[in-house]
Amino acid sequence: MQPFKINVPEPALTDLQNRLAHTRWPDEVEDAGWDYGTDRAYLKQLADYWQHSYDWRAQEAKLNAFPQFKAEVAGLGLHFLKIEGQGPNPLPLLLTHGWPDSFFRMLKLIPLLTDPAAHGGRAEDAFTVIVPDLPGYGFSDRPAEKGYDAKRMADVLHELMAKTLGYKQFVAHGGDWGSSITEQLALHHAGSLLAIHLTDVPSTHAKSADKLPDLSLTEKAWLVKNKAWQEKEAGYQKIQGTKPETLAYGLNDSPVGLLGWIIEKFHAWSDNDGNIEHTFLKDDLLTNVMIYWVTQTIGSSVRLYYETMHNLALGAPTHVSVPTGFAIFPKDITPAPREFAERFFNVQHWQEMPRGGHFAALEQPGLLAADLREFFRQFRAAH
Template identity: 50%
Template sequence: MAIKPFHIHVSDDILNDLQYRLQHVRLPDQLEDSGWERGTDINFLKSLLSYWRDHYDWRAQESKLNNFSQFHCDIDGIDVHFVHERGKGPNPMPIILTHGWPDSYLRYQKIIPLLTDPASYGGNPEDAFDVIVPSLPGFGFSSRPTKPGFNNYSVSQMWAKLMTQELGYTKFAAAGGDIGSGVTRYLAASNPELLFGIHLTDVGIIRSLMTSQDTELTQEEQQYKKNASAWVANEGGYMSIQSTKPQTLAYGLSDSPVGVAAWIIEKLRAWSDCKGDLSQRYSQDELLTHIMIYWVTNTIGSSTQMYYENSHSLPPLGHIEVPTGMAIFPADIVLPPKSWAERNLNIIRWTTMPAGGHFTAMEEPEALANDIRAFYRPMRMEN
């Protein structure tokens, strides 16, 4: 299938159905004074639901999203949705940005113009990029897989086809976080000749360190093992469910906009540098637009399948020789040990940011854009 332009237009039937559901909500009880301790706080959720029902304007958000140049293209049986914004500079470098969960391609909404048109934001036009932001299979406006097998590795092969066979780039840059970090690393491991370099904001949970003997680890890695084990025990319940029984979870979430909202905002709060106050980082419109991407496409269930696939069908990942930049944001989930990264990746840039959490491009877009520009600047002579 050839590349086809795409324009978001959610049907009135879907929006009317959502409005009906928001007007007929049945909420659980919450223990007194428990706040966010046991999950999403009911008072915060009630306030958000009230705004969603009475004030949120999807059509206005839809119009903003349609300002991006969007397309669909069939790759390996998936109708892949992607943004493709051309850079404004003398020789833009192509870069593919891969999102994670529970975000979507909107993770990069704020950073796209900073990368495509740096001169308009105080930068150098020679640092411009052609920016490609696909939606992962089963996420948002990409189609939902009907067969198993779509894991980080297989998606990385899809992205290689998108960039070379469909868009005609011979060499490109790649960046990502969360699931996007895994996809980007598999892309580098399997197709190094296609890449100038890769830029990452995390490396996920490093299972090999968690199962290693302390005597085999550096002091930094031993501390990581403790931190990661504590995080998985206290915060990793969602991961265990989505890696083992995503289908059971999908029934409840696919049928309840309140359930989707509660499932997502708890993670946005816990993983962002917001000190427990979501309003420090996100407006209500931002929160709800992220939730709406899942709701209007009915992809909250299919998005969780990626966890199952990555737990059950992912091949091992070897040492990565492609030049790698890491931007570490202090409030991210579990910060990777530099010693491990240097053993497993060809680290040529390591930046510790002053602020920001897991949703880097949403929280600190300028800082991330500046680091991406700086990392790839020496490589542009190859472009």
């Protein structure tokens, strides 16, 4: 376990500038907006800002203000943040991100959890927070072998927490792939988990929902809505789950291609009233994309879809016995109802939020932090 600092070589930034300057823009039909994919007018505006105004070195310094480490875990170099809690007996909390993001998803959330007394909370609710980059994401190593699905990711994170960092028990939170990986942690390493907290029911369960007995009217209505979303919005899953390498050639080579692919998801999945910058700053959008660009991890990140789709066991019915809390944000991707979640989890907490979307830790860190404090409070005595 060694201290880690981000320091992107200057030639990589010069190369980025050259590529941005020589972008070949496609045509579009009149009044396309976001209907056909990423809006060209907005993408041009954002790419221009990226080329002429965005300051990576300033953003790099902000990232490096967090204590970072890299350790060999399960044969891979794993990058992670570890921030000590400011309070009596802080509870260790693993935060797991999803796609298309990295450890960056959690940065606004971290200070609210590690130092709650400085942010309107109580010192006794402090957490020591651990935020890894998943294998193949951000500054973690890229796996060179097959099989890094959600379960294997969970095994890696368990080794980080239990062996590298020495936590006998801890709590965990995740969203998107982070929900699937946290579920796998609870299924296969239940003895290490005091409780888990999720922002969504892992999507693998919806794929076999038609076969479940006694679906309620609420569940049936949700499944209809979810299937409609799959037909209209889930093309990226099919590509990334079947031919990820074909996609990676273009996205790894073109910064604007990468930007367009990722930004469309931040627009579609967030609570923004049709304007992405109602929710995200340009600098935050670009820093998230920059992490993919400078590490060349877009290809390795999307392979998680392929690996998980090809492990049929991950779609089998299961039930997590570990106490589970949910924070459901209204503009997330077709949020499942509680009765569906209860089929797979020991649901002890269910909070429906007034606002926010898929990227809850970035969009509504205050709401999410308050819910994490509230739910995990009952498990502190066991720590």
